[in-house]
Amino acid sequence: MYFPELKQHLSRIQPLTGVTYAAFEEKLTQRRFKKGDFIINPGEIQKELLFVQKGVQMAFYENTKKTYVMAFTYPPDFCAIPDSFSFQKPSNYHLQCLSDSEMLAIKHDDLSLLFDQHHELDRLFRKMTEAVLAGVLSRHLELQTDNIEDRFRTFCHRSPHLLQLVPHKYLASYLNIDATNFSKLYNSVRI
Numbered sequence: 096m097y098f099p100e101l102k103q104h105l106s107r108i109q110p111l112t113g114v115t116y117a118a119f120e121e122k123l124t125q126r127r128f129k130k131g132d133f134i135i136n137p138g139e140i141q142k143e144l145l146f147v148q149k150g151v152q153m154a155f156y157e158n159t160k161k162t163y164v165m166a167f168t169y170p171p172d173f174c175a176i177p178d179s180f181s182f183q184k185p186s187n188y189h190l191q192c193l194s195d196s197e198m199l200a201i202k203h204d205d206l207s208l209l210f211d212q213h214h215e216l217d218r219l220f221r222k223m224t225e226a227v228l229a230g231v232l233s234r235h236l237e238l239q240t241d242n243i244e245d246r247f248r249t250f251c252h253r254s255p256h257l258l259q260l261v262p263h264k265y266l267a268s269y270l271n272i273d274a275t276n277f278s279k280l281y282n283s284v285r286i
Contacts, residue, residue, distance in 0.1 A: 098120060098123065098148075098199060100148070100170075100171065101120075101123075101146055101148075101171070101199060102116055102120075104171040105219060108219055108222050108223060108226075109215065109218055109219035109222050110215075111213075111215055111216065111219065112215065114213075115213040115215050115216055118209060118212065118213060118216075119201070119209055119213070119216055122201050122202070122205040122206070122209065123146075123199045123200065123201055124199070124200050124201075125197070125198075125199060125200075126143075126145065126197070126198045126199070126200045127195075127196070127197050127198075128150070128192040128195070128196045128197075128198070129192065129195055130192055130193065130194050130195050130196075131191070131192065132191070132192045132196075133189060133190065133191050133192075134152065134174070134190040134191065134192065135176055135179065135186050135188075135189070135190045136186070136189055137185070137186055137187055137188065137189065138185050138186065139179075139185060139186055140179055140183055140184065140185055140186070141175055141176050141179040141180040141186060141190070141203075142180075142183075142202060142203055143180075143200040143201060143202055143203065144173055144174075144175050144180055144200070144201050144203070144206060145173065145174040145175060145198040145199070145200050146171070146172075146173050146174070146198060146199040146200075146201075147168050147169055147170045147171065147172050147173070147174050147196065147197075147198050148170055148171075148197045148198055148199060149170060149195070149196060149197040149198075150169070150170075150192055150193070150194045150195055150196025150197065150198075151167060151168070151169045151192075151193045151194050151196070151257070151260050151261060152167065152168045152169070152174050152190060152191065152192050152193060152196060153166070153167055153168075153189075153190070153191050153193050153261070153265060154166045154167075154168070154176060154188050154189070154190050155188060155189050155191070155265075155268070156187060156188050156189075157189060161268075162265075162268055163268060164265050164266075164268040164269040165188060165269075166269075167193075167254070167257060167261060167265075167269065169256075169257075169260075173223065174190065174198060175190070176188050176190055177224075177227065180203060183203060193260070193261055193262075193265075194260065206220075237249060238271055243270070243272045243276055243280065244280060244284060246270045246271070246272065247270060247272065247277070247280045247281075247284060248284065248286065250266070250269075250270055251284075251286045252286070255286070258281070263277055263278065263281065
């Protein structure tokens, strides 16, 4: 198997030697999901880290009253419920495909072993984790301090393609904006 797009993406974050990348790539398997498929549900443990090649996925929490969208993933992101995968504990969240999706998967145990054998791979994933943490903190600040129009504008600049790929009710939830207000913003705000 050879996945040049993944290698190129990872190399932009942290260059890997040919030996390290080959060891990593050897452990990857291809996975396909249909639109609507759940990758993981609450109570399940995420055993694989997924690298999105095609499609859009959504992580969300659901109670009897409401769906709370936490994140969207799409190429070339990795796709996981981070605490479930990292700590091998049951998830509190759903991870669902919003479109037909193709991904590359690596098992938690295989990745942990590779970290011990290839320190540059460990460094790569540390940098990826740090980027996710920085993104979560930035998003938390936006949700706490920005008004709904600013949140909408920031989202449109960061991920404009999702406006065409994701049902607007999920985007409204992600931005913590009432669906009616989201619709008004969508129809009136110039980006």
